[in-house]
Amino acid sequence: METSKLSSSLFAGTHFNRKRFASDFARFHQGQTPSPAAPSVPSPEKKRKRKSGKAKTKKNKKKRAEAAAASSSDVVEGFNVFKGLEGKNDELPSEKVEIRKDEDLVAVRRRKEVEREIERAAVLRKRFDLHIAGQNVPAPLESFEELISRYGCDSYLVGNLSKLGFKEPTPIQRQAIPVLLSGRECFACAPTGSGKTLAFLFPLLMKIKPGSKGGVKAVILCPTRELAAQTVRECKKFAKGRKYFIKLMTKDLSKSGNFKDMHCDILVSTPLRLDHAVKKRDLDLSSVEYLVLDESDKLFELGFVEVIDSVVEACSNPSIIRSLFSATLPDSIEALARTIMHDAIRVIVGRKNSASSLIKQRLIFAGTERGKLLALRQSFQESLNPPVLIFVQSKERAKELYKELAFDDVRADVIHADLNEQQRQDAVDNLRAGKTWVLIATEVIARGMDFKGVNCVINYDFPESAAAYIHRIGRCGRAGRSGEAITFFTEEDKPFLRNIANVLVSSGCEVPSWIMALPKLKRKKHRVDRDPISTLPNED
Numbered sequence: 001m002e003t004s005k006l007s008s009s010l011f012a013g014t015h016f017n018r019k020r021f022a023s024d025f026a027r028f029h030q031g032q033t034p035s036p037a038a039p040s041v042p043s044p045e046k047k048r049k050r051k052s053g054k055a056k057t058k059k060n061k062k063k064r065a066e067a068a069a070a071s072s073s074d075v076v077e078g079f080n081v082f083k084g085l086e087g088k089n090d091e092l093p094s095e096k097v098e099i100r101k102d103e104d105l106v107a108v109r110r111r112k113e114v115e116r117e118i119e120r121a122a123v124l125r126k127r128f129d130l131h132i133a134g135q136n137v138p139a140p141l142e143s144f145e146e147l148i149s150r151y152g153c154d155s156y157l158v159g160n161l162s163k164l165g166f167k168e169p170t171p172i173q174r175q176a177i178p179v180l181l182s183g184r185e186c187f188a189c190a191p192t193g194s195g196k197t198l199a200f201l202f203p204l205l206m207k208i209k210p211g212s213k214g215g216v217k218a219v220i221l222c223p224t225r226e227l228a229a230q231t232v233r234e235c236k237k238f239a240k241g242r243k244y245f246i247k248l249m250t251k252d253l254s255k256s257g258n259f260k261d262m263h264c265d266i267l268v269s270t271p272l273r274l275d276h277a278v279k280k281r282d283l284d285l286s287s288v289e290y291l292v293l294d295e296s297d298k299l300f301e302l303g304f305v306e307v308i309d310s311v312v313e314a315c316s317n318p319s320i321i322r323s324l325f326s327a328t329l330p331d332s333i334e335a336l337a338r339t340i341m342h343d344a345i346r347v348i349v350g351r352k353n354s355a356s357s358l359i360k361q362r363l364i365f366a367g368t369e370r371g372k373l374l375a376l377r378q379s380f381q382e383s384l385n386p387p388v389l390i391f392v393q394s395k396e397r398a399k400e401l402y403k404e405l406a407f408d409d410v411r412a413d414v415i416h417a418d419l420n421e422q423q424r425q426d427a428v429d430n431l432r433a434g435k436t437w438v439l440i441a442t443e444v445i446a447r448g449m450d451f452k453g454v455n456c457v458i459n460y461d462f463p464e465s466a467a468a469y470i471h472r473i474g475r476c477g478r479a480g481r482s483g484e485a486i487t488f489f490t491e492e493d494k495p496f497l498r499n500i501a502n503v504l505v506s507s508g509c510e511v512p513s514w515i516m517a518l519p520k521l522k523r524k525k526h527r528v529d530r531d532p533i534s535t536l537p538n539e540d
């Protein structure tokens with residue numbers, strides 16, 4: 001097809017106003033016919049002149065190219081794409097035409113570069129099973145060193161990571177760190193033990209000036225005291241060598257702290273303690289720049305929502321950056337959280353709400369409560385590979401099971417909400433130090449606690465939801481290590497078996513076909529009234 005025909009068919013129905021665009025039309029016309037001022041074979045005289053002219057304009061060209069490159073960065077931002085073309089446009093002398101050509105070339109080069117960057121980011125995301133949603137998501141990190149080259153991070157911070165033996169960022173760190181560093185809010189969902197703590201702490205350490213005055217700069221909310229204490233310890237490790245004020249909201253601080261004189265860069269707390277300090281002790285959170293909700297779905301559970309609301313309100317800085325992290329993020333919670341977020345990016349590693357693929361999961365039918373105790377003793381006799389965590393559904397049952405195991409030659413300890421803060425911390429520390437082999441626990445340590453060496457998690461009592469299951473078993477199989485999870489079930493648990501079995505299947509574990517044939521339950525939570533744990537014969 002002839003050019004004229006093609007253009008006329010493309011612009012069919014469009015009226016071209018030749019009068020209005022006369023100068024453009026003239027230029028267009030000029031470009032089609034060779035100009036007498038630009039012969040195809042120049043004379044030697046003209047060649048020389050042009051050479052010296054070229055040398056002169058070379059410098060200018062370079063400058064222009066730089067300016068054009070700067071303006072072309074606007075293309076990346078997505079605004080002012082036509083910035084360089086603003087202003088007088090109707091008369092372009094030949095030099096201006098050349099400038100435009102240069103600019104066009106630079107813009108084309110820049111566009112290609114951007115396209116390459118987008119492609120590189122897509123390859124990285126595919127490689128690390130990263131799924132994102134949102135506008136203008138920054139590229140994932142290839143390495144920790146990129147934090148220095150791309151984001152100007154102090155090398156001491158990255159040095160701390162290598163001292164801790166962190167060679168490469170984990171998938172969630174690769175994507176969530178750049179998102180937070182570029183000032184965007186985010187929902188992050190990644191498997192248990194996959195390094196979410198560093199993913200939200202590192203951007204804070206990079207952005208907040210150590211020892212800065214003028215109030216709290218970052219708040220991290222955790223659902224339990226143990227997790228809050230662990231987060232403070234981790235934060236101090238990453239910040240080693242710099243004088244950050246990193247504070248844990250203890251009971252005493254919350255009840256009688258003098259917050260007016262308190263130096264604090266990063267404050268880690270449970271929601272109730274923080275809320276108490278805000279309401280009763282006038283803790284001012286208006287200068288908070290970062291708010292992190294760790295184990296966010298737990299924080300948004302009924303009972304906590306109002307407190308979270310009140311904390312969010314107290315963090316009144318309009319440019320605050322909020323982020324939510326968890327291994328499980330139900331759609332309903334995400335929808336609720338979205339109401340307080342601005343243009344948030346969502347980052348998911350692997351499949352949403354799934355268990356770590358490093359954990360070998362098994363379901364064991366124990367028949368009755370007594371059957372569970374027998375099965376537990378038998379499994380200890382066959383192979384006890386400490387440290388082991390055993391989850392039960394209540395503090396009463398934790399105490400009962402502890403009594404039973406005290407008879408056996410097993411170094412066991414127990415942790416539940418009836419113990420005071422020190423006793424709970426001791427129980428955690430003793431397991432970490434290898435002084436105890438088996439720790440019997442309620443949900444208090446099911447979330448976020450990082451026991452590196454835990455080889456096996458036993459769900460003595462069936463978990464009350466798929467999310468609870470994912471978090472409980474996630475106490476093993478952390479930081480790239482393998483783990484084992486055993487879940488006992490009785491007749492009463494059968495109706496809820498299918499929900500947990502789905503988690504096993506989605507992480508590649510085998511499930512008997514009869515379980516998969518059970519009907520799906522709409523109810524998300526399940527709690528059975530169980531007979532007490534005891535080897536003594538029933539009185540009735």
Ligand SMILES: Nc1ncnc2c1ncn2[C@@H]1O[C@H](COP(=O)(O)OP(=O)(O)OP(=O)(O)O)[C@@H](O)[C@H]1O
Binds near residue numbers: 191448449450
């Ligand atoms: N880049 C890394 N390289 C090596 N180890 C890492 C890296 N990042 C974190 N870790 C280690 O991995 C372990 C688990 O990290 P972390 O507790 O942050 O997991 P998590 O994703 O928050 O888990 P949970 O969902 O259970 O809270 C920790 O012991 C931590 O020190």
